[in-house]
Amino acid sequence: SEDVVVGDILILEAGDKVQADSRLIEAREFMVDESLLTGEVEPVVKHAAAIAKDAVIADRVNMAHRGTTVTNGTARAVVTAIGRDTEVGEIASLVKETREGETPLQTQLRKLSRILAGIFVAIVVIVFVMGLVIRSGQYSTIELFETSIALAVAAIPEGLLIALTVILAIGMQAIVKRNALVRRLLAAETLGSVSVICVDKTGTLTEGRMRVTRLVTAESNFDYDELRLVKLEKEDKYPDALFALRIAALCNNAAVREVPVDGLAPQFFGDTTETALAETAWHAGLRKNELDDVFRRVHELPFDSRKKYMATLNHVDHEARLHVKGAPEVLLKRSAFFEKNGKRHELSEHQREWFFKAQESLAGEGLRVLALAYGAAEPGQNELSDKNVHDLVFVGLLALSDPLREDVPETLGLARNAGIHVAMITGDHASTARAIGRSIGLSAKKENVITGEELAGMSDDQLPAVVKRATIFARVNPKDKIRIVQAFQKNGEVVAMTGDGVNDGPALKGADIGVAFGSGTDVAKEISDLVLLDDRFSTIVSAVAGGRTIYQNIKKVVVYLLNSSFTEIVLITGSIIGGIPLALLPAQILWINLVEEAFPTMALAFDKGDRENMKKPPRRKGAPIVDKQMKIIITIMSAVTAMTLFALYFWFYRATGDIALTRTITFVALGINSLFFIYPIRSMPRMIWQMNLFDNRYVVYSTLFGVGILAAAVYLSPLQLLLRTVPLNLAHWFVIFLFGMMNIGLIEAMKGIFLSRMRMPKRLTAL
Structure with a gap:
């Protein structure tokens, strides 16, 4: 192919791979497999007669394109384009020009980190200044500085990054069991945001054989x-x-x-x-x-x-x-x-x-x-x-x-119930595409079907309004696919696009989730985010369900960690305002955040998710992780926990006057509460008794392990020295566990009021 130049004459026969885009000048029983370009498995009959100048690739029956294979007959053709100027070359250029954007999770975490950083820096400064000004002389500058630094460390959920990695990795493994391979870690969560699936007819909705x-x-x-x-x-x-x-x-x-x-x-x-x-x-x-x-x-x-x-x-x-x-x-x-x-x-x-x-x-x-x-x-x-x-x-x-897969109509119903718009993309003629669409349950009215010729006559500004009603795209070429993806994205949609050939490269790369077939080309699989191991449309919808579970578990972790952070801030702030010794020491705060909460957050990765996940619409693109409802939840739970914990601290300190014992009880009570708190979080948006508390054995194990290391922090001498704790007796442990159970009861009562008044099951669609 390196020696071929424009104007050369090619002699083509069955079994040859076409080396350049060429115009046929003679053809005898000539047929070409153009699946590389069009995705359609049927060989195309070619001839040398003139055709319309603006014909789409699938209708250019007097052309042989580079990379396609001759399946029958013989032909002579004059080379019209080589290298980058061929259809395959233009596709390769499109792939390079198409940029991968940020995933929804990356965008949301970046925004959340900026907000939290601003809030927590302000809180730390306020705590430090209050200690110096309001309670001058009661706390040393070093003590206030250490506490402020500890609060800053505690306030920022350090365990979030580790927990996210674990949740995404476990989620990827779960999706593999559904016959889909996630190639990029963050794509596992993006799957849960998918609101539009652009699916190739051949091989996905159909079996890919006649x-x-x-x-x-x-x-x-x-x-x-x-x-x-x-x-x-x-x-x-x-x-x-x-x-x-x-x-x-x-x-x-x-x-x-x-x-x-x-x-x-x-x-x-x-x-x-x-x-x-x-x-x-x-x-x-x-x-x-x-x-x-x-x-x-x-x-x-x-x-x-x-x-x-x-x-x-x-x-x-x-x-x-x-x-x-x-x-x-x-x-x-x-x-x-x-x-x-x-x-x-x-x-x-x-x-x-x-x-x-x-x-x-x-x-x-x-x-x-x-x-x-x-x-x-x-x-x-x-x-x-x-x-x-x-x-x-x-x-x-x-x-x-090309027979339809038996599970396609049912799977389309599941996608529809989940609020996902499905658009079929095919190289077939509009009449054929419309008949297939009707047979699987897609709306096939005239206004729902858009052809490649119609797409070519529309500007990029006109297309977003048109694709809103489109369920079938017929007679499209590779350039059309990337335009379709971009039009949906301009409408605020998170788009998954399927493909198996080189022709699908630009669209796979440009989509939020590029989905390649396991039987597809290496190029398609390399570009994609998700590879279907069984080439089934139902696997895409199943993977979306897995992505929604991942996002649900991420939100649980965020609520869990932020609740603990705010509780600690309220405790320290309350101590300063109340004019009493600090309720927690810096080392104790770091122990709770970095050791005690690490295992429960990772255990949440194994939660199986809400069975109603696929009956809710996908979350809006750009929706924050901490939405309005979550802010209310965190505020209520943090307030209840902090007030009851501060009451416990204040009561013990006034009753005993022993600050070491009081801090130890407060430290252990906060640790026990953080372990118990995982259960109300897991049950959202239902009450705790409406779920199986033991269906995630890793949460149970992490709770038991957490109690064990708390006991070690109280009774082992090296840890006593590090954390300044003292041994507790059985009565102390009884009071701490009773406090934990009472706190959970109060949280559930507040949650019940909120659920009933705010109709939480409908409004917390993303949790």
Whole structure:
């Protein structure tokens, strides 16, 4: 390809990979696999005739593009573009130009960190100044400085970064179990924000392979299941259907490799349409290899895009027979008879019209329709020409489709319930795309379908308003896909885009979540954020559910850590205002934040999430992690905890006058409270008794471990020296645990009031 320049003449034949974009000047039965560019699995029939100047890639039938593969025939073409100027080269340039933006989580955390930093710096300064001015002489400057620094450390949730990493990593593992591989850590959370899924039809909504869906003859009409279950070798019952499938197997170039296991279907290789025909015949009891041995082929007229049929000449015993398959309108015009109940009848205009209507009905369902016919040849005839293909006996119609995956309609319903807009993107014509859309439950009205030609006529400013109503994009090219993604993003949507080829690169990179197929190209998988290991649309929706669970757990951790931080601030501030010794020492504050709360926050990563997650709309793009409802929750819970804890501290200090004992009790009570507090957080937005407290064993383990290290902090001499704690007796522990339970009861009571008055289950849609 390095030696090819514009103006060179390329000689192309089956098996060649096209080295440059080229205009065909001669073509004979020429077909090209353009799935690299269009994503469609069916080879495209090419010719050298002129076409419209503004035709989309899928309609440029007189062009051979770089990177595509010739599947049939021969051609000569003049090179029109090389390197970066080819369609593949322009796609590569688009990939480089497309920038990856910040994930929603990155944006929200950056905003949250700025807000918290401002609040906590102000609080620390206020605490330090209050200690110096209001209680001058009661606290030493060093003591106030150390406490202020400790408060600053405590106020900023240091454990958040570790907890986020653990939650995202555990979430990624959970998503892998759903047959999806997350390639970037932060993308695991972004999945939960997805509000639009732009999904390729081929291979995701469909199985990515052709199969025979219907068989129509003058005396029978079989659907897919009947074709697989009914053995048509019972010739006396289904003679016409048997004849049609015999023609489909004989007028066929698929290769067959038998499997040495009885009952298992052989492997079929070749053109996807022909392998589908051969496989259907096999299921009906007609083995292609056996038929080829009996009906020996002596000559063939390959499929021609102008004649639109393929014909073979076969000898059986001393008889020569012509077998033909092709476009229904062509074969009906060349037929003088039709087959019914195993007998030949004259093809009247009425019967011809009947077959035409049957063909139109099948095409209206989005199916590809082929006609099958046969004719007589002269005994001993060994060659065929177009002149021989006349006065045929029309046998029937075969309809093929890339079958829809069985779970697609149900999965679309789940996505709809979750408030996710699904848009199908396909290279099919609008009529075919509309039929497929209707069959899976997408709105397929005229205003919901946008074609590549219509997209080309719209500016980037017009497109965002148009895509709001779009559910189907037909006949699109790679440049259209990235424009579609950007238009949705301008509407404030978080977009997931699927793709499997080089042509999908720009859109995969530009989308908030690029979704590649496991069977796709390495280029697509390298660019993507998510790889579907089973290529199923249902896996995308399942991964979104996993992303929502991740975000829910992140919010739990944020509430948990901020509650503790605010509680500590209120305790220290209250001590200064009350003119009593500080309730906690700097080392004790750091112990609670860095040691005591580390394991519970990581344990929250294993929460399975709310079962109602996928019945709520996705959170709004740009919505803060700490929204209005969360601020109210944190304020209520922090206030209740801080007031009860301060009351405990004040009561013990006044009763005993022993500041070391009082601080130890306050320290342990704060630690126990932080361990207990995880349960009201986990139960949001329900009451604590409405959930299974033990369904996350890691939370239980972390609670027990937390109590253990608190005991170590009280009874081990090195830790006593570090934290300035003293041993506690059983009565002290009883009071501390009783305080913890009472505090949880108060929090639940306040939560219940808030839930009932504010209708929390509906308003806390994101928690």
